[in-house]
Every structure is written in structure tokens, then in C-alpha cells.
Amino acid sequence: MKLFWAFVKKEFFHIFRDKQTLLILFGLPVALILIFGYVISNEIKDVQIAIFDQSKDATTQKITNKILSSGYFILNMDIDNANEIEAVFRKGKVREVIIFEPDFANNLEKNGTANIQIIADASDANTANLVVNYTKAIIYDYLKELNVNKKQPLQIEPQVRMIYNEELKGSYMFVPGTMALILMLVSAIMTSISIAREKELGTMEVLLVSPLKPVLIILGKVTPYVALSFINTITIILLGYFVFGVPVKGSVALLIGECMLFILMALSLGILISTVSKTQETAMFVSMFTLLLPTILLSGFIFPVENMPDILQWLSHIVPPKYFIIIIKNIMLKGTGMLFVWKETLVLFGMMVFFILLSVRKFKIRLE
Amino acid sequence: MKQTKNIIEVKNLVKKFGRFVANDNLNFEVKKGEIFGFLGANGAGKTTAIKILCGLWRPTSGEINVAGYDVYKQTNEIKKHIGYMSQKFSMYEDLTIKENFRFYGGIYGLSSLQIKKKTKELLQRLGLEESQNKLLNAIPLGWKQKLAFSVAIMHEPKIVFLDEPTGGVDPITRRQFWDMIYETANSGITVFVTTHYMDEAEYCDRVSIMVDGKIEALDTPEKLKKDFSAESMNDVFLKLARK
Structure with missing residues (x-):
């Protein structure tokens, strides 16, 4: 356990000393929320x-x-x-x-x-x-x-x-959507980059030679990002509520629970990406194309999935943020409970388990 | 250097990657406290062998014992008792010297007190006490290499593996680096070192030369030069490689 905290502490040093990382972690979520918020709800005229x-x-x-x-x-x-x-x-x-x-x-x-x-x-x-x-x-x-x-x-x-759109699909969408985007960004992309960085610098080798168990190395790398993602989640919800009046009609505990599930899912995805990429750049590109773009384009965040061609609709089923957005929309805007989102929750949970198993397998192959 | 106790024993080590044989039936011993040079051209299989000895990779077959532990079953024990420094500089640039020492001491399970004591001792030896709160990226490369070496022996391992530790370093720093290696060996830590510089090979107690996955020669530098009727280790190496 002591080893673990030594590791986590070091990880926080990395994060807090790198201005760019800090900016991405804390500046970006606020900026995104405000931009999306105001772009979508700007003043009307003529x-x-x-x-x-x-x-x-x-x-x-x-x-x-x-x-x-x-x-x-x-x-x-x-x-x-x-x-x-x-x-x-x-x-x-x-x-x-x-x-x-x-x-x-x-x-x-x-x-x-x-x-x-x-x-x-x-x-x-x-x-x-x-x-x-x-x-x-x-x-x-x-x-x-x-x-x-x-x-x-x-x-x-x-x-x-x-x-033409009785349910007003699209309104208030930006908070759940941005939340998915930011959590993806912070959890998956930042972790995959930070693990890839250790590989690139050669410190990963030293860590692997040390008595630290590989699982501990990964957990140590991931823990700070769980904490930071959590803070970001709260920030987004508060910003949405106080600045744009997006309500939280359902249970706050359930909302936070679902966010944690999504964070863990995204982290396991990040770990998976880092096991297949050797450098930070690769990790970044892989994340961009497999995570960020689908989150923006295919999750129903900006473009309604219903209007897409069949093949894209089909593709959207494997985009995790889609499920997260459905869940969050249900809890925040409609005030529904677990009864209505258990299917999506299950899908996210299944994806998380799948990604973890896959990365463990990849990690082992590399060590053999 | 007259101890006969073996700290590394390798019998019939074979490592295959698919059809490619990276280590073809290696046999050697390393004695406690000696400086063992592990030479070979790029791609000769040195790194593979080191990874196996460090417990990172599983050998395909063979009996291998490191610091008294079996590489198949006791990799964790092995990891506790070895130090490792790679050709890539492997400390954190965005941490200070002190924080790097703290971190590496920490992951080897040293107590805070031990870490403080060791950090002081090692930095004193390098004369870097004043700079201990500087970030690593403000330190010249030569010094970084020495720091990385200090970190690798911080937990007083039985063996330290140095994988091309002097790559890209100026001759004076290389000389100083080898002084550190001697000191370390004298304190009883076995040094297992790979290098491309043949003059460095002369500093080793014994040298093995790998060609295409096999160990082609293994002895003291003097003996090898005599056997190959060569002027220097460089000649020995070239003769072996051309064979």
C-alpha cells in the first residue's frame, strides 16, 4: 500500500507540474461547457x-x-x-x-x-x-x-x-454530451497518453523491473485521473445547473454513480489503448480517432442518431458515450431512475469488463 | 575478486520468438562482486538475455538462477534483489532529484529514513547535494546518467544490470562513470554491463561476446586478447564478428 501511494504521489507531481496537462484537465471542461452552452443557447434576434x-x-x-x-x-x-x-x-x-x-x-x-x-x-x-x-x-x-x-x-x-420535434430532442443535450466528451478526454485519453509516456521515456521498463506488480503500476497511474475526472463531473453538473439552468431531476447519487461507471469504463479503454501504442503520439492519434471523434459525431451528442444512415446507426451502438448520454439525459432531464436505464448501465458495465480483460491479455502477451 | 560463489547461473538458455531464435543455448556464470561485460553487436540477443535475467521475460527453456532465485518461479524475489539501468535515460524529468530518489526508493520498499540516508550518501558521492531540489530537466546528461546509476543501486541490490549505460556520454564522464562502477563492485555489488565501447570492455573482469544469439567467447580481456592474438578488445571483437 505504501508503494502504491508513493506511486500516486509521483503521478500527481507529473500532473501539477505540466501546465498543458493542467489546462486540459481543468481549463478545457469549463471552456467546453461554456462554449457549447452559449453557442447553443445564444440570444435570438430578428x-x-x-x-x-x-x-x-x-x-x-x-x-x-x-x-x-x-x-x-x-x-x-x-x-x-x-x-x-x-x-x-x-x-x-x-x-x-x-x-x-x-x-x-x-x-x-x-x-x-x-x-x-x-x-x-x-x-x-x-x-x-x-x-x-x-x-x-x-x-x-x-x-x-x-x-x-x-x-x-x-x-x-x-x-x-x-x-416536427415534439420531444425537443437536442435541447439541453449539451450538458450530457459535453460531460461524455470531457470524461472521455480526461479519463481515456489522458491516461493512455500518460502510460505511453512512461513507455516512451523508458521509465516503464524500470518500473517493470522493480518489484512493483504490473497491476499496481496501472492502478497507480489511473487513480489520480479517477479523482480528477470526478472533480470534473461535479464541476460540469454545477456549471450546467447554475449557468445554464440544466436541472438534475433524478437522483444525484445515481447520477454520480453512473458517472463513476463511465469514468472507469473510459479508463479501461485508455489502458487498452496504451497497451497497443508505444509512443505518446500514437496514443493520442488512436484516442482521437477511436474515442474523440465518435464521441462527438456518433454518440447523438450533436447529430441525432435517428437521422443517420443505417451503417452509422449500427456503428453508434458500439460507441460507449451513446449509452452514457442516454443514461444522463434520463436521470438529469426526465428524472427517471435505475428502472429505465438498467439496460444502458449494463452495456457500459459489460464494455468496461471487456476492455479490462482485453488489456490484461495484451499486457501479458507483451511480457511473455 | 577471488570469490567463487556464482551469483548468476545460466544453463542452456534458449529464447525463441516464433521461429526466430534470439538466445541459442547460452551457458555462463557470473561470480559475486565481479564486473561482467556482456558484449555483442546490435541484434545479437543481449537485450533479450538481460530481460530474461531481470525476470521480465520467460525463457523458452533452460535453467537460470539469479541471486539464488529461479527465473521461472521467483521473479518477484529476483526483482527485489537487482538494480537496473537502461540505455534510455530513465528518471522523471519533471521531478526534482530528491523526488526521483524518493520515488525509486519508495517502489523498492525502503523506509523514509533509509531513503533520506541513502539519498544523502549517494548525492554526497556525486557532489550534487546542492542541486537536490532542481528539476531533472535542468541537469546535464552526463550527470543524469550518474544519477540514474545511483538510483539503480539505491536499494543495495545484489546485482546491477547496466544496459549500455554510457551511450551518448562524453569521454570524461564515461571515465567517471567507470570509477563509479568500480566503487560499486568493490562494495560487493555484482555489475552486469553491456556496452558498445570496446575500450570499456577492457575495464571488465570478464567479458562474453555474443554473435547471432550465441556466446562465441567468454574470458578475461587479457586471455581473450591472447587467444585471438589481438592487440585490443576491438580486434577480438572484429575477428569474432568476421568469422
Whole structure:
């Protein structure tokens, strides 16, 4: 055990003395989260909308004016017929259609409540969400002005409908996706590089000649990265929550448990890569092509898997982050428990065991 | 150097990689406290033999005993009692001298007290006490090699394996390095050294020369020169290689 800690301590020296490593370990996750976060949820401006005003009274006119003068929206066209809605969206320019019910002002005055329907094109889920929220905010703002000095507050109920992508796939995706990316990067890539470095420098030989057991060498190399990955996980969740308002609806303990499983899986993958690569450069390239690119392209992080050609869909099944992202999305966004993610958890666990067994085998062959 | 006790005994060592025979029936002994030169051209099978003696690789067949332990069953015991320094510089550049000593002492299971004592002693010998908090990458190559050697004998092994320890080092440092080797041998540690420099071969107590996986000659440098009626070890080597 003492040997082990001597080793872990040395590993921390390596990490903390290398500015580049430090930057990758701690700077990159924060940068990635912020970049992805802001790129995806940036401000909206000049969004084209259409308005279907079935009431055409003073109130609807006022609301319309307020929306159009906000600076966020531009009126593309007025619609007179419900059939046109679909056609307007099809043309692709209009992102949102606002529909006032007939007798809007009357309803508001007599019943104290009136309905507005907001339909948004959710094929770009994030923009759709933003556009709808902006519209709602403007309507509520108008309502607030209206309700000053009123005993019985009036109500306007915006009913939102997303078309083309009802579940809003893609929104909030960046936190689970970035998490997968960063954990892959730190756990798998950094470990594989750091083990390959020992080989390249010749220190691995000295370590192997020493009485340290090979298992201990690997564990010693990997332990600091487990710790650092864990810190990164927490950082990402906190950043997501406080900066971008991404909720954690499910159990935090389960979330952290799943993250640990993914970290261990990624580490075993990193070890496997290091057993087949002799230099840091090889380790880096192998990691890039087998880990980083698939994580970005095939995991469903940025591009929905459902829209890919069959062969890529099939390939995506062997990309571990895919399962991780499904799990995290379920726990964070939908608040589901183990009952709904046990299959994916099992897949990740199986992959981890597989990679560990494979690297042990590779390691032994090298020693024979 | 008159001890007759063998610290390494190798009988019929064979190592094959598929069809390729890297070590073809090697037989030799190394006596305790001697400086044993292990020569041969690149690819002659030296490194393979050293890896087997260090317990890193399994031989295909043969009886091999290192420091009284069997290489098949007791590799862990062997590892505890040998030191190793490779041709590649093998300390951590981003650690200080002191931290390198601490780490290597640590993985050989020395206590903190032992490590402190040994570090002081070895650095004193090199006159590097002042620099012990410097990072390794700020130290010239010649000194690094000496430090690597010091680290390799820090845990007082019975045998130290030096795999081309003086590669790329200037003549003066090489000379100093050999002074260290002599001192080490005098303190009772057996030195098993491979080298490309034939003048260094003259410094060894006994020398073996490998050609194509076989040991073609093994004796004291004087005897070898006489047998091959050669002026220097260099001539001996060339005559053997051309044979």
C-alpha cells in the first residue's frame, strides 16, 4: 500500500507540474461547457414569425405590436386561414406562428381569460425553445401592465406546441454530451497518453523491473485521473445547473454513480489503448480517432442518431458515450431512475469488463 | 575478486520468438562482486538475455538462477534483489532529484529514513547535494546518467544490470562513470554491463561476446586478447564478428 501511494504521489507531481496537462484537465471542461452552452443557447434576434389573428381587435393588435417592437421578431406574414400554418412552416423561413383565438378581447373581458396558441418549429430545438420563451415573456409582460390596479387579475393562456420535434430532442443535450466528451478526454485519453509516456521515456521498463506488480503500476497511474475526472463531473453538473439552468431531476447519487461507471469504463479503454501504442503520439492519434471523434459525431451528442444512415446507426451502438448520454439525459432531464436505464448501465458495465480483460491479455502477451 | 560463489547461473538458455531464435543455448556464470561485460553487436540477443535475467521475460527453456532465485518461479524475489539501468535515460524529468530518489526508493520498499540516508550518501558521492531540489530537466546528461546509476543501486541490490549505460556520454564522464562502477563492485555489488565501447570492455573482469544469439567467447580481456592474438578488445571483437 505504501508503494502504491508513493506511486500516486509521483503521478500527481507529473500532473501539477505540466501546465498543458493542467489546462486540459481543468481549463478545457469549463471552456467546453461554456462554449457549447452559449453557442447553443445564444440570444435570438430578428426571428421570422407569422400571426394568425382570428379576432383582430384592439387587444390582439396591442400584443402583436408589443411582440414586433421587441426587436426579437419580424413579421413574415399575416395568415387568415388555419390551413396556411403548415405551408408557412414548410417554406422554412418562419420559426413561429402565433394564433389568437376568435373574440380574444371579449373573452378576456368577460371571462377574465383568453387563449393564445404558439406553434414553433422545433427541428432546431434550442431556438424553438428560446423563441417560445421570449414570446411568452412578452405576453406575460403585457398582462402585467394590464393587471395593474385590477382586483380580479386577467389571464392569457399561451398554449405551446412544438412541431416536427415534439420531444425537443437536442435541447439541453449539451450538458450530457459535453460531460461524455470531457470524461472521455480526461479519463481515456489522458491516461493512455500518460502510460505511453512512461513507455516512451523508458521509465516503464524500470518500473517493470522493480518489484512493483504490473497491476499496481496501472492502478497507480489511473487513480489520480479517477479523482480528477470526478472533480470534473461535479464541476460540469454545477456549471450546467447554475449557468445554464440544466436541472438534475433524478437522483444525484445515481447520477454520480453512473458517472463513476463511465469514468472507469473510459479508463479501461485508455489502458487498452496504451497497451497497443508505444509512443505518446500514437496514443493520442488512436484516442482521437477511436474515442474523440465518435464521441462527438456518433454518440447523438450533436447529430441525432435517428437521422443517420443505417451503417452509422449500427456503428453508434458500439460507441460507449451513446449509452452514457442516454443514461444522463434520463436521470438529469426526465428524472427517471435505475428502472429505465438498467439496460444502458449494463452495456457500459459489460464494455468496461471487456476492455479490462482485453488489456490484461495484451499486457501479458507483451511480457511473455 | 577471488570469490567463487556464482551469483548468476545460466544453463542452456534458449529464447525463441516464433521461429526466430534470439538466445541459442547460452551457458555462463557470473561470480559475486565481479564486473561482467556482456558484449555483442546490435541484434545479437543481449537485450533479450538481460530481460530474461531481470525476470521480465520467460525463457523458452533452460535453467537460470539469479541471486539464488529461479527465473521461472521467483521473479518477484529476483526483482527485489537487482538494480537496473537502461540505455534510455530513465528518471522523471519533471521531478526534482530528491523526488526521483524518493520515488525509486519508495517502489523498492525502503523506509523514509533509509531513503533520506541513502539519498544523502549517494548525492554526497556525486557532489550534487546542492542541486537536490532542481528539476531533472535542468541537469546535464552526463550527470543524469550518474544519477540514474545511483538510483539503480539505491536499494543495495545484489546485482546491477547496466544496459549500455554510457551511450551518448562524453569521454570524461564515461571515465567517471567507470570509477563509479568500480566503487560499486568493490562494495560487493555484482555489475552486469553491456556496452558498445570496446575500450570499456577492457575495464571488465570478464567479458562474453555474443554473435547471432550465441556466446562465441567468454574470458578475461587479457586471455581473450591472447587467444585471438589481438592487440585490443576491438580486434577480438572484429575477428569474432568476421568469422
